[in-house]
Amino acid sequence: MTIAxxxxxxxxxxxxxxxxxxxxxxxxxxxxxxxxxxxxxxxMRDTIVFFYGPTEITEKGVLPGTRMRLGGxxxxxxxxxxxxxxxxxxxxxxxxxxxxxxxxxxxxxFREGQGVVTEGVFEGAGRFKADSVLAKxxxxxxxxxxxxxxxxxxxxxxxxxxxxxxxxxxx
Amino acid sequence: xxxxxxxxxxALALGVSVIQxxxxxxxxxxxxxxxxxxxxxxxxxxFALVALSFAALVTSYVRxxxxxxxxxxxxxxxxxxxxxxxxxWGNHEGSMLLWVLILTLFxALVALSxxxxxxxxxxxxxxxxxxxxxxxxxxxxLTSNPFQRLSPVPAEGQDLNPILQDLxxxxxxxxxxxxxxGFSITYAFAVAALIDGRIDAMWAxxxxxxxxxxxxxxxxxxxxxxxxxxxxxxxxxxxxxxPVENASFMPWLAGTALIHSTVVMEKRDALKxxxxxxxxxxxxxxxLGTFIVRSGVLTSVHSFATDPARGLFILLILIFFVGxxxxxxxxxxxxxxxxxxxxxxxxxxALVVNNVFLATACATVFVGTLYPLLLEMVTGxxxxxxxxxxxxxxxxxxxxxxxxxxxxxxxxxxxxxxxxAAQRNAMAFGIAVLAALALLFFTRGGxxxxxxxxxxxxxxxxxxxFDLGERIxxxxxxxxxxxxxxxxxxxxxxxxxxxxxxIGLSIIGIAAQAWSTEAITVLKPGERLTSGRYxxxxxxxSPRSGxxxxxxxxxxxxxxxxxxxxxxxxxxxxxxxxxxPTTEAGIRTDGLSQAYVSLGEAQDxxxxxxxxxxxxxxxxxxxxxxxxxxxxxxxxxRRFRLAAPKRAAxxxxxxxxxx
Numbered sequence: 001m002t003i004a005x006x007x008x009x010x011x012x013x014x015x016x017x018x019x020x021x022x023x024x025x026x027x028x029x030x031x032x033x034x035x036x037x038x039x040x041x042x043x044m045r046d047t048i049v050f051f052y053g054p055t056e057i058t059e060k061g062v063l064p065g066t067r068m069r070l071g072g073x074x075x076x077x078x079x080x081x082x083x084x085x086x087x088x089x090x091x092x093x094x095x096x097x098x099x100x101x102x103x104x105x106x107x108x109x110f111r112e113g114q115g116v117v118t119e120g121v122f123e124g125a126g127r128f129k130a131d132s133v134l135a136k137x138x139x140x141x142x143x144x145x146x147x148x149x150x151x152x153x154x155x156x157x158x159x160x161x162x163x164x165x166x167x168x169x170x171x
Numbered sequence: 172x173x174x175x176x177x178x179x180x181x182a183l184a185l186g187v188s189v190i191q192x193x194x195x196x197x198x199x200x201x202x203x204x205x206x207x208x209x210x211x212x213x214x215x216x217x218f219a220l221v222a223l224s225f226a227a228l229v230t231s232y233v234r235x236x237x238x239x240x241x242x243x244x245x246x247x248x249x250x251x252x253x254x255x256x257x258x259x260w261g262n263h264e265g266s267m268l269l270w271v272l273i274l275t276l277f278x279a280l281v282a283l284s285x286x287x288x289x290x291x292x293x294x295x296x297x298x299x300x301x302x303x304x305x306x307x308x309x310x311x312x313l314t315s316n317p318f319q320r321l322s323p324v325p326a327e328g329q330d331l332n333p334i335l336q337d338l339x340x341x342x343x344x345x346x347x348x349x350x351x352x353g354f355s356i357t358y359a360f361a362v363a364a365l366i367d368g369r370i371d372a373m374w375a376x377x378x379x380x381x382x383x384x385x386x387x388x389x390x391x392x393x394x395x396x397x398x399x400x401x402x403x404x405x406x407x408x409x410x411x412x413x414p415v416e417n418a419s420f421m422p423w424l425a426g427t428a429l430i431h432s433t434v435v436m437e438k439r440d441a442l443k444x445x446x447x448x449x450x451x452x453x454x455x456x457x458x459l460g461t462f463i464v465r466s467g468v469l470t471s472v473h474s475f476a477t478d479p480a481r482g483l484f485i486l487l488i489l490i491f492f493v494g495x496x497x498x499x500x501x502x503x504x505x506x507x508x509x510x511x512x513x514x515x516x517x518x519x520x521a522l523v524v525n526n527v528f529l530a531t532a533c534a535t536v537f538v539g540t541l542y543p544l545l546l547e548m549v550t551g552x553x554x555x556x557x558x559x560x561x562x563x564x565x566x567x568x569x570x571x572x573x574x575x576x577x578x579x580x581x582x583x584x585x586x587x588x589x590x591x592a593a594q595r596n597a598m599a600f601g602i603a604v605l606a607a608l609a610l611l612f613f614t615r616g617g618x619x620x621x622x623x624x625x626x627x628x629x630x631x632x633x634x635x636x637f638d639l640g641e642r643i644x645x646x647x648x649x650x651x652x653x654x655x656x657x658x659x660x661x662x663x664x665x666x667x668x669x670x671x672x673x674i675g676l677s678i679i680g681i682a683a684q685a686w687s688t689e690a691i692t693v694l695k696p697g698e699r700l701t702s703g704r705y706x707x708x709x710x711x712x713s714p715r716s717g718x719x720x721x722x723x724x725x726x727x728x729x730x731x732x733x734x735x736x737x738x739x740x741x742x743x744x745x746x747x748x749x750x751x752p753t754t755e756a757g758i759r760t761d762g763l764s765q766a767y768v769s770l771g772e773a774q775d776x777x778x779x780x781x782x783x784x785x786x787x788x789x790x791x792x793x794x795x796x797x798x799x800x801x802x803x804x805x806x807x808x809r810r811f812r813l814a815a816p817k818r819a820a821x822x823x824x825x826x827x828x829x830x
Contacts, residue, residue: 024515029527036531036568040538043563048542051553069555085691085771085779104691105771105781108405108743108752117470119555135404137334143470145553 053149064124107135177227184220191301210297218279257341264317295363330748339399350389358454375436387802394795405754418460521579528572577634603630624682631675666805677794703784
């Protein structure tokens with residue numbers, strides 16, 4: 001055990017030197033930045049969501065109960081509605097398909113045979129409970145992840161998502 | 172013919188911009204005044220040429236000249252005139268032309284500005300601005316030429332993307348671009364100062380109006396975009412922390428920091444190196460935003476089809492301007508004379524704290540936006556970073572900043588009195604705490620953070636108001652004296668108060684969204700749906716046709732409790748040219764709140780209906796308008812209209828508490 005040495009009393013109004021001020025400033029900036037870095041690292045652990053295609057779910061062994069994004073094509077003839085807002089449809093990459101249940105209104109450009117990205121929870125056994133279906137602004141737009149998923153399974157036709165590129169002024 | 176003139180003018184503008192970029196630099200280097208002053212005339216000519224080119228494109232759109240590929244892809248002869256006009260920038264090529272138009276407009280404004288700028292600074296800034304113009308003119312001409320002719324000529328156009336056929340989106344891009352591109356001027360001035368190797372309060376005074384102008388327009392542009400997304404997309408959201416939204420939000424955060432740091436530089440001749448760096452970073456973030464939006468490397472809810480070749484070109488532009496200016500900064504910044512010292516408790520220290528927090532907040536958004544890209548490159552995993560991430564990072568950084576904002580606002584320059592500042596804000600704080608506690612009590616069982624957020628907003632609004640009130644009433648007796656004091660207060664003091672109160676109003680609106688409710692069901696005529704305070708009754712459905720669409724319109728009666736509000740119509744439209752459906756939400760404004768109705772698919776005699784109760788939501792955008800008004804008021808401050816002081820003899824920091 002040590003006893004703190006009594007320090008020399010400071011003058012009542014001490015003037016900071018330039019160096020000390022700079023150090024104070026750097027210390028403050030460092031504190032705020034490291035706090036933010038800590039928050040970012042902490043948030044990265046449980047707020048980010050992985051994207052998987054239907055086949056990847058089994059390939060990567062996604063555990064039931066995982067929150068994720070699922071993307072692929074809406075399988076033709078799979079869309080079923082019951083009591084108004086309950087919708088089920090299948091998302092496929094040509095090899096595997098996953099049954100998606102969703103309570104809510106589908107976006108305008110949701111169509112069978114077209115690309116879709118949904119976010120929700122994988123329930124296991126090829127079932128997925130979506131809480132949002134991402135909309136797109138342009139019917140020729142294919143989300144990049146979906147295009148990659150289809151390419152991986154060899155079901156990508158270039159030009160299928162294409163025609164005249166018409167990005168808007170919305171930056 | 173007109174089309175070819177437009178194309179030719181654009182190519183000429185590129186040539187003139189090369190002159191604008193090269194000759195003044197050479198003039199500065201050779202100490203030749205005549206050469207250095209070429210930049211001004213080149214900037215004016217370049218603007219005139221781009222304006223001619225833009226006018227040519229507008230003419231083709233108005234005349235529905237379907238021999239032009241760009242017009243065919245984005246316009247239709249049946250479109251109303253206003254949307255024919257806005258189609259010009261409702262597509263990639265046209266919006267790049269608008270980008271370049273605004274870029275050269277700013278160059279021309281700098282050339283024309285009567286403020287006595289040191290010739291070397293003006294020449295350097297115009298040259299740097301010219302270089303940016305060269306890059307973007309080349310980009311437009313090489314990858315995104317809007318003047319491409321088509322043969323054979325189609326009989327009809329493919330129409331503008333229906334969700335862009337909207338007044339909100341008509342004015343959103345020009346506003347946003349003035350903001351985005353406006354920061355190129357501060358960037359150009361920073362580069363010029365680095366080349367010149369000297370910087371002083373006068374530089375800050377020259378740059379500040381441009382920063383304020385860009386910031387004000389960026390604020391309006393972001394607010395307009397957010398309101399558009401809210402009412403046009405039909406799902407009631409107003410901000411999604413989406414890459415495309417963050418792309419405009421990052422320059423806004425950095426620009427806000429820049430506005431505050433230039434004040435310190437102007438008043439206290441300090442914080443110079445940081446301000447230069449911030450000016451470079453702000454425009455770099457604008458360029459990054461352009462890259463994110465144009466390349467489609469990040470998946471966004473606002474994405475449209477994109478072209479990878481364009482993305483690569485913009486990436487090269489980005490690397491050149493960011494890398495080049497940062498290298499210049501590393502080389503020349505040590506030459507800049509260090510600024511003055513300042514006391515730990517003072518207005519300037521508070522502004523430093525503001526900058527630290529804003530820069531950190533901007534960094535969290537940066538990480539959240541680009542981390543998915545980095546991770547995919549490294550591991551191949553695809554992830555998305557959504558609102559929970561930003562709630563856990565951005566919000567905790569911003570809240571302390573906003574809490575201490577009123578303190579900084581009432582500290583004096585040079586040596587502040589922390590206790591005094593705290594006392595001056597005690598009343599506002601007390602009222603805000605009481606309001607938050609009362610709200611907590613009345614909304615027991617509801618979200619806890621919402622009342623605290625509303626309390627924070629009230630604190631900011633009251634503190635801004637009280638601060639202004641105190642200055643008006645200081646040493647003044649009688650309303651006549653107060654009125655004259657109010658008139659005598661610098662406009663920038665009004666600007667500060669409005670901008671800070673605007674943030675407060677927006678925060679109240681944002682926090683109140685925690686109480687918003689949603690209900691979805693299938694309604695048949697005569698049936699009702701209730702969500703929160705609002706009830707709607709479906710009266711009936713009827714078809715209707717517009718100039719270039721067919722619509723199925725549902726009419727609703729709207730009740731708030733027992734009180735009947737005006738009826739509302741929501742519809743599903745199908746635009747015939749693209750056979751693309753859109754949802755037009757029905758919105759009934761009730762005070763500051765809104766009842767928001769949107770339609771789903773029609774099914775067995777009924778239609779799926781979604782009803783939201785959006786309490787106080789209008790405050791989000793009213794707050795943004797008030798913020799922009801604050802920016803505008805500061806812009807009209809006397810000191811920007813008067814001739815600036817002579818170089819090397821900066822006026823002593825005026826003790827007047829502005830900003």
